[in-house]
Amino acid sequence: MMEGKVAIANRGEVAVRIIRACQELGLKTVLFHSEPDVQTLAYRMADETFCLGPGPSDQSYLHQERHLEGLKQTGATYLHPGFGFLSENGDFAEKIEQAGFTFVGPRPETLRQMGDKIAAKALIENAKVPSVPGYRGNDQSMATLLKKAEEIGFPVIVKAAAGGGGRGMKVLNNSQEAAELIESAQREGEAAFGSNKVFLEKYLDRARHIEFQVFGDGLGGAVHLGERDCSVQRRHQKIIEEAPAPALSSSLRQKMGEAACAIAKACHYRGAGTVEFLVQDDAFYFLEMNTRLQVEHPVTELVYGVDLVKAQLLLAMGQFELWGELSPRGHAVECRIYAEDSERGGMPSTGLLGTLKWPEGPGRRFDCGFEKGDEVTSFYDSMIAKVIVWDETRDRALEKMQKVLKESIVFGVKTNFDFLLQILSHKEFREATFTTQFLSKNFPSGPPAEPLTEEQKAALAALYRKISEPEGASSSKFSSPWSQGWRIL
Amino acid sequence: MRKLSLNWDGREEPVWAEKINGVLWVHGPMGTLSYAPEKKSYGQSQSDQAQDEIRAPMPGKIKKVLFEEKDKVPAGQTVVVMEAMKMEFELKTPVAAVVKGVQCQEGEQVNLNQLLVRLEPA
Numbered sequence: 001m002m003e004g005k006v007a008i009a010n011r012g013e014v015a016v017r018i019i020r021a022c023q024e025l026g027l028k029t030v031l032f033h034s035e036p037d038v039q040t041l042a043y044r045m046a047d048e049t050f051c052l053g054p055g056p057s058d059q060s061y062l063h064q065e066r067h068l069e070g071l072k073q074t075g076a077t078y079l080h081p082g083f084g085f086l087s088e089n090g091d092f093a094e095k096i097e098q099a100g101f102t103f104v105g106p107r108p109e110t111l112r113q114m115g116d117k118i119a120a121k122a123l124i125e126n127a128k129v130p131s132v133p134g135y136r137g138n139d140q141s142m143a144t145l146l147k148k149a150e151e152i153g154f155p156v157i158v159k160a161a162a163g164g165g166g167r168g169m170k171v172l173n174n175s176q177e178a179a180e181l182i183e184s185a186q187r188e189g190e191a192a193f194g195s196n197k198v199f200l201e202k203y204l205d206r207a208r209h210i211e212f213q214v215f216g217d218g219l220g221g222a223v224h225l226g227e228r229d230c231s232v233q234r235r236h237q238k239i240i241e242e243a244p245a246p247a248l249s250s251s252l253r254q255k256m257g258e259a260a261c262a263i264a265k266a267c268h269y270r271g272a273g274t275v276e277f278l279v280q281d282d283a284f285y286f287l288e289m290n291t292r293l294q295v296e297h298p299v300t301e302l303v304y305g306v307d308l309v310k311a312q313l314l315l316a317m318g319q320f321e322l323w324g325e326l327s328p329r330g331h332a333v334e335c336r337i338y339a340e341d342s343e344r345g346g347m348p349s350t351g352l353l354g355t356l357k358w359p360e361g362p363g364r365r366f367d368c369g370f371e372k373g374d375e376v377t378s379f380y381d382s383m384i385a386k387v388i389v390w391d392e393t394r395d396r397a398l399e400k401m402q403k404v405l406k407e408s409i410v411f412g413v414k415t416n417f418d419f420l421l422q423i424l425s426h427k428e429f430r431e432a433t434f435t436t437q438f439l440s441k442n443f444p445s446g447p448p449a450e451p452l453t454e455e456q457k458a459a460l461a462a463l464y465r466k467i468s469e470p471e472g473a474s475s476s477k478f479s480s481p482w483s484q485g486w487r488i489l
Numbered sequence: 490m491r492k493l494s495l496n497w498d499g500r501e502e503p504v505w506a507e508k509i510n511g512v513l514w515v516h517g518p519m520g521t522l523s524y525a526p527e528k529k530s531y532g533q534s535q536s537d538q539a540q541d542e543i544r545a546p547m548p549g550k551i552k553k554v555l556f557e558e559k560d561k562v563p564a565g566q567t568v569v570v571m572e573a574m575k576m577e578f579e580l581k582t583p584v585a586a587v588v589k590g591v592q593c594q595e596g597e598q599v600n601l602n603q604l605l606v607r608l609e610p611a
Binding site: 057167235348350406410415418452456457460461466 | 490491493495496497498504505506507508509510513514515516520521522523524525526546547548549552553567570572573574575576577578601
């Protein structure tokens with residue numbers, strides 16, 4: 001058992017994930033939360049809580065000074081930022097460390113270097129890792145951006161320079177729509193990361209998104225824990241991830257793993273990180289490095305039998321040694337559960353949650369941050385849970401996932417379970433021939449809408465009347481012997 | 490949550506059902522469905538969207554209003570950009586129209602179904 005108190009500066013399922021790891025290590029926890037997030041599982045699980053501020057992120061989860069106040073008030077000595085929010089903010093990490101606390105993550109200078117995609121690409125080029133052609137200049141005038149887009153040749157992708165996780169990314173298919181989409185990416189970058197700087201690059205239109213999990217000891221030692229295929233994306237937001245990548249040659253896997261380690265070693269990387277690549281026609285290109293725990297880290301944990309969050313905490317406490325032998329076993333798949341109306345292009349769905357039921361069993365993992373009676377608000381990301389399964393082969397893992405998704409129940413908000421099932425049974429997905437274009441090609445406007453028939457509506461109306469009656473009041477088809485002449489006094 | 494039976498496409502199917510804030514939620518072999526009397530139920534397409542107005546399809550923040558009163562707008566043009574759950578959504582004209590009135594402001598937090606723009610189909 002260890003001693004110490006860890007501040008968890010995050011919310012939802014990842015806050016729960018970190019709290020559990022701390023509890024298993026015997027560490028005390030204090031959750032830094034926003035006002036509406038008192039109605040979440042993490043709030044109920046933490047030993048202590050500290051309110052950062054109101055719902056909007058800039059007044060709570062992005063408010064740096066409030067985090068420092070929280071550390072001072074609660075006596076926590078470590079801060080785990082989870083992912084998103086301030087997790088990749090070098091200035092924030094520096095403030096934490098300068099005030100004498102420990103940031104559970106890479107060093108501030110690493111966050112800055114990798115967070116500025118332009119500086120990151122310079123490091124990557126020095127390490128002789130290939131990257132995608134593009135424009136990363138400081139001249140951010142619309143005229144220059146439009147000219148550069150033409151030079152690179154459409155399709156071109158525009159990204160927020162400080163971005164990640166799909167925010168502020170748009171694909172420009174032609175010069176007509178370019179200006180409007182660039183402006184939109186600038187606005188999203190400004191809102192999400194406080195910077196409207198963007199860069200452009202060649203959009204690879206039949207690539208797979210394959211990323212390598214790395215872990216560094218901060219002293220120049222680093223290992224990789226294999227790859228994840230995250231090609232099933234919509235608007236650059238990942239939906240399904242799996243490990244290992246189903247259609248990656250062993251020679252390419254080896255080269256990419258070596259490249260990922262070279263990058264981690266070059267920056268004396270500290271802790272968990274992910275090197276993202278695009279793979280097209282047997283060539284790979286560096287995309288970006290995410291300097292934090294990744295949403296889809298569980299698939300790696302299941303095939304490698306490791307606990308990445310505990311490893312992060314142990315490293316922060318100076319009690320970690322890099323793993324020696326590492327080899328994957330079996331196959332793991334993760335489905336992200338979004339509170340959304342999939343048939344309406346993934347429109348967010350908010351509301352009060354009713355029953356949540358997860359069909360537990362061997363090789364099944366459910367990472368969820370909500371319980372019945374909690375509310376899904378419009379302040380934050382719409383991902384409410386992750387369903388992860390492991391089995392000995394990909395086919396078995398996919399069968400298991402379908403079964404699990406069919407049996408999972410989430411009442412109160414619309415979710416993407418049906419959409420996930422349609423993807424899982426799609427031929428291209430089963431045969432692992434998909435690219436990042438899979439969803440836009442096969443489900444351009446989400447899953448097909450299936451309007452209810454009049455008979456179905458009538459059946460639901462009948463059920464609605466029945467459930468509106470008090471329980472037990474409806475005339476039962478059978479009569480209980482206990483109901484005849486007996487009543488509880 | 491109660492275990493009940495639902496007549497679905499001619500068969501009695503066992504379902505889990507629960508009523509939350511006046512909405513019935515059902516889970517069974519047909520997947521998850523929600524139903525409320527008079528309100529739009531799960532699976533409604535956008536084709537029945539009103540042609541003379543744009544309403545907020547979700548609670549969120551108005552990021553940008555691209556047209557002003559009296560502007561002529563072609564069909565399928567983005568009129569309002571909204572943000573919710575850290576995503577931008579573009580609200581487009583259902584048909585070619587003239588803007589009759591803008592009922593929201595940039596930066597405003599709006600509720601589900603709130604009237605944002607009144608249109609006159611051209």
